[in-house]
Each structure stands twice: as structure tokens, then as C-alpha cells.
């Protein structure tokens with residue numbers, strides 16, 4: 001997993017809970033590199049999961065909620081870093097396919113070692129889009145947070161119905177997104 | 181843990197992160213360097229290839245041009261400059277119609293799909309124009325570049341090939357005169373033979389008569405001297421009887437008549453030969469077509485007489501026709517020989533070896549043209565061959581009998597050189613008629 005996800009995560013924790021908490025979860029997580037992350041590096045995603053689990057223990061929040069919340073944060077990080085993304089698309093239903101078709105593709109150019117999830121779309125009705133998330137890593141929660149943040153950004157009230165698909169470990173999910 | 185400790189640890193992590201970032205940066209630089217290096221190699225390799233392709237373009241004998249979609253010339257190779265006589269700078273940006281006037285912009289859009297579809301399988305012939313205004317025959321192959329990138333035109337100067345084709349046609353004409361020579365020799369041999377036989381007979385007859393004349397002379401002298409004796413008269417009688425004077429008086433005039441006839445026959449053949457080949461008549465002259473046909477029939481007699489009879493139906497009032505007599509005779513000869521071959525083939529196919537077919541040659545005036553028909557009772561021509569028989573080198577005959585040049589030459593003579601027409605009426609199993617019309 002790209003280092004940017006780790007550095008942004010730790011920054012978010014520091015912002016919300018202070019650097020003592022950051023130090024604490026790093027100490028407790030037994031990380032492969034002792035928590036010295038750089039955004040351009042690449043690290044084992046299990047480290048991220050360990051840190052989230054530790055954070056959950058300190059804060060008492062559920063892991064999925066924390067990851068989702070982190071997804072919101074990442075959306076803002078991404079769109080701030082690449083503001084032109086938001087100029088070419090105008091709503092959630094446009095933005096999501098654009099991630100698969102263009103954004104993640106661009107990411108692969110920047111980081112040839114990036115391992116990105118893949119999305120597939122269905123359009124059952126004018127006000128509904130279905131996105132299938134598929135990854136080698138269990139970040140369906142992150143995806144959900146990103147989607148929520150995206151809809152919020154465009155000011156579109158939506159209902160997101162998530163269904164975890166086999167093997168039910170968070171690597172495969174179906175998101176039915178309906179405009180309200 | 182004190183805040184200071186926490187901060188120090190954080191500082192420590194940041195330092196390590198920075199070092200790692202620096203290391204990564206170095207690795208990336210290194211990668212970049214290597215990629216760059218490979219890029220250089222690749223570029224050199226591409227340059228080398230481009231160089232090769234360039235030298236192919238530079239040395240190709242064909243003109244190779246790239247054209248934009250709208251028919252504007254993009255680039256040209258040196259052969260283009262040489263063939264058309266323009267410097268490259270003058271050609272780029274010009275329309276292709278500059279080199280091939282028949283391709284005015286609108287005609288081009290119409291013909292391009294055909295040109296491209298034909299591609300390598302068929303070549304398209306056109307007339308190009310050189311910078312000095314001279315026309316030159318060319319052959320085109322056009323292919324479309326991918327992604328609407330325009331077209332590549334390959335233009336061959338076929339003036340040289342045309343020249344060779346003409347030489348070949350000439351050679352095949354000589355060949356047919358050569359082929360006729362054996363037949364003509366045979367035709368001349370027969371009359372010469374009996375001129376010889378008759379002359380030998382006259383020689384013998386004269387020997388015998390010489391004896392009789394000797395005795396008569398003696399008789400006359402004796403009569404003058406007054407020494408005439410009856411024995412002398414008896415001797416003359418005896419000599420005359422021995423010489424069979426009766427017989428000679430009957431046969432000698434016959435032998436002389438036959439010899440004269442033979443000599444006339446030879447004269448006729450020789451004259452026909454002369455008329456047929458018409459050496460040096462490169463210009464159109466007024467020709468008696470009937471007489472020309474008769475000569476052609478005469479020189480080719482040996483080619484048809486074993487398989488066919490000839491019926492002539494020549495209009496005595498036919499006007500003279502301005503034409504190239506040598507070429508026209510050749511055209512008619514080709515048709516007569518084809519007719520004889522077709523009759524022979526049918527005879528062999530049907531197993532009727534003792535039957536003669538018919539070749540009917542007729543002339544008449546039709547409006548402002550003369551019409552010449554050559555009809556045979558041969559095999560006929562199957563429908564599926566009709567479109568191909570005029571192609572040079574198309575033949576259905578075994579090697580040695582056919583070269584496939586005959587009809588191609590006839591067509592070129594009648595249609596191209598005389599502005600006439602050449603039509604075929606044919607029915608398989610019944611025969612074929614070639615109808616030539618030449619404008620007056």
C-alpha cells in the first residue's frame with residue numbers, strides 16, 4: 001500500500017487525538033518499520049490495519065467506522081492534491097466511473113508499484129448506480145467512506161446500500177447508490 | 181513519557197522517513213537513468229531503421245509519395261523527382277493532379293476506394309505528366325495509412341515495359357511470318373516441282389526432235405544439190421516415227437501451259453508475301469481490303485487447307501480503306517489461323533478426321549465503315565472465356581501451338597490503331613464469327 005495512505009492516516013490521528021496517541025499506536029502495533037513512513041514509499045497494508053485496530057481500542061470506536069471516516073479524509077486529501085479532478089466531473093455518478101477509468105489509471109503512472117482496486121458499474125435506473133468493488137486487500141470500508149465523501153462533496157443526498165460479497169472479508173463488495 | 185520524549189521520537193521517525201524518501205528518490209533517479217539509457221539505445225535503433233527505410237526510398241526505382249487525405253502531396257522520394265522531372269520542394273503541398281492530370285480533386289475521392297481495394301492484386305494504369313509536358317504511362321498502387329494518416333502511392337514508370345511489350349508483339353509477329361515461311365515454301369514447292377518435270381520432258385522431246393531436224397536438214401541440202409535419193413526420205417520418216425511426233429505435238433503445248441501456270445502460281449504467292457508483310461509501311465495508306473485479304477489467305481494456305489475450305493464473299497464495290505496494311509494483314513491472319521485451329525480442334529474432338537470445315541471471309545460496307553467478318557465452323561468460345569481471350573498471353577492451346585498473343589495484337593491493331601471495333605458472335609459447338617469494323 002502506498003505510503004501516502006499511511007502518512008495521511010497518521011496525520012489524521014494526530015489532528016484528532018494528538019501526537020501522544022500517534023506515538024502510542026505506533027508503539028503498540030509492532031510495525032515493520034517502526035512507523036517512519038514517507039508518502040512515496042510502499043508498505044505492508046497489514047501495518048495500517050494493526051494501527052487502526054489499536055486506535056479502535058484507545059478510542060472505543062469500531063474499526064469499520066474509523067476506516068470509513070478515514071475514507072472521508074482521503075477523499076479531501078486526494079481532491080486537494082489534484083483539484084483538476086473535480087473540474088472534469090460534476091456529480092457522484094460521473095465521478096465514480098472516472099476514478100476507475102482515469103484517476104486510478106493516472107495513479108499507476110505516478111506510482112508504478114501502486115496496487116489499486118478495480119470497479120465495475122451497472123446502471124439499473126436513472127437515479128441509481130451500482131458499483132462493484134474488488135481488491136486484493138480488504139478495504140471495502142475505505143471505499144464506502146470515499147463514496148460518502150464524494151456524494152457530500154457534490155452536495156447530493158444519496159442512499160448507499162452495501163452488500164459484502166464472497167469471500168466476505170472486505171475485498172469484494174457491491175454498493176448500490178441511489179439519489180434521494 | 182514526557183512531551184519532549186514524544187517529540188524526540190517523532191523527530192527520529194521523521195528523520196528516518198526522510199532518509200527513506202531520499203533513498204527512494206535515488207533509486208528512482210537510477211531507474212530513470214537506466215530507462216533513459218534504454219531510450220537512447222532504442223532511439224539509435226529506430227534511427228538506424230529509419231535510415232534503412234530512407235535508403236530504400238532513396239534508391240527505389242518507383243516513385244513513392246505520401247498523400248494527405250485531401251490528395252495533397254506530403255513527401256516524395258528521389259525517383260519521383262526523376263520520373264516526373266520536378267524537384268521535391270515544388271511537389272510538396274501540390275495536388276496529385278499536378279502529376280496525374282486525370283485526378284482532379286473530385287475524381288480522386290471517387291476513384292480512391294477503387295484504387296485502395298485493388299491494391300496489390302491489380303495495378304491501375306494512368307497517364308502521368310512530366311514537368312516538360314511530356315506524357316508518360318504509369319502504373320499505380322495505392323494503400324491507406326492507418327488512422328486516417330493519408331495514403332502511400334507507388335508509381336511505376338511503365339514506358340520501358342510498354343516498349344518491351346511492343347518489342348515482344350513485334351517478335352511474335354516475326355515469329356508468325358517465320359511460322360508461315362515453312363508453309364509458304366511448301367506452297368511454292370509444288371508448282372516449282374511440275375515446272376521442273378515439264379521442262380525435263382521438253383528437254384527429252386527436244387532431243388528427239390533434234391534428230392528429226394538433222395535428217396530434214398540433210399534432205400533439204402540433197403534437194404538443193406540435186407542429189408536427192410528416195411532412201412533419204414525414208415530416213416526422215418523413220419526418225420519422225422521414232423520421235424513419236426504425233427504424241428509430241430499433243431503433249432508439248434500441255435507441258436508448256438502447265439509450266440506457265442506453275443510459274444504464275446509462284447508469282448502469285450511471292451506477290452502475296454510481299455503484299456502481306458508490307459515492309460516499311462509505317463503510315464496509313466489507302467488499301468484495297470479485298471486484295472489484302474486474298475493475299476493473307478494465300479500466304480496462310482498451308483495453315484488451313486488440311487482442315488478447312490475458304491469461302492470468300494468480298495464486296496467488289498468496297499471503297500479503299502486508309503489503314504496500316506502490314507498491321508491489318510497481321511490482324512486478319514491471326515483471326516484466320518485461330519479459325520483454322522478451332523476447326524481442327526472441333527474435328528479432333530468429334531473424331532471426324534476426313535471432314536473439312538469452313539472459314540467464310542466476307543467484306544461489305546456498312547454506313548461509314550467497312551465490315552469484315554471471319555466466320556468459322558469451329559468449337560465456339562465458352563462464355564466464361566470471352567472476357568479473357570484478348571488478354572496478352574491468354575491461350576487454351578498447347579505450348580508450341582499458341583502464344584496467347586494473337587487476339588491481343590488484333591485488338592490493339594483494330595481498336596487502338598484504327599479506331600475500329602472488334603465483336604464476337606459465338607456458339608459452342610457451332611462456330612465463331614469475329615466482326616471487324618473500321619471507320620472510313
Ligand code: HEM
Pocket residue numbers: 001002004005075078079082085096099103104107113114115116117135136137138139140142143144146147150
Ligand atoms: C470516490 C472515489 C474513490 C474510491 C471509491 C477509491 C477507492 C480506493 C480504495 C478502496 C483503495 C485502497 C486499495 C484497495 O482497496 O486495493 C484505493 C487506493 C488508492 N487510491 Fe482510490 N479511490 C477513489 C478515489 C481516488 C482518488 C480521487 C485518488 C487520487 C487522485 C485515488 C488514489 C488512490 C491511491 C494513490 C491509492 C493507493 C494505491 C496503493 O495502495 O498502492 N483514489 N482507492
Ligand SMILES: Nc1ncnc2c1ncn2[C@@H]1O[C@H](COP(=O)(O)OP(=O)(O)O)[C@@H](O)[C@H]1O
Pocket residue numbers: 514518519522556558559560561569570574575576577581582583584585586587588612
Ligand atoms: N475462332 C476461335 N474459335 C474458338 N476459340 C478461339 C477462337 N479465336 C480465339 N480463340 C480462343 O482465344 C484464345 C486466345 O487466342 P489468341 O490470342 O489468338 O492466342 P492463341 O491463338 O495463341 O491461343 C485461344 O487460345 C482460344 O481459346
Ligand SMILES: [Mg+2]
Pocket residue numbers: 514517518582584585586587
Ligand atoms: Mg491465335
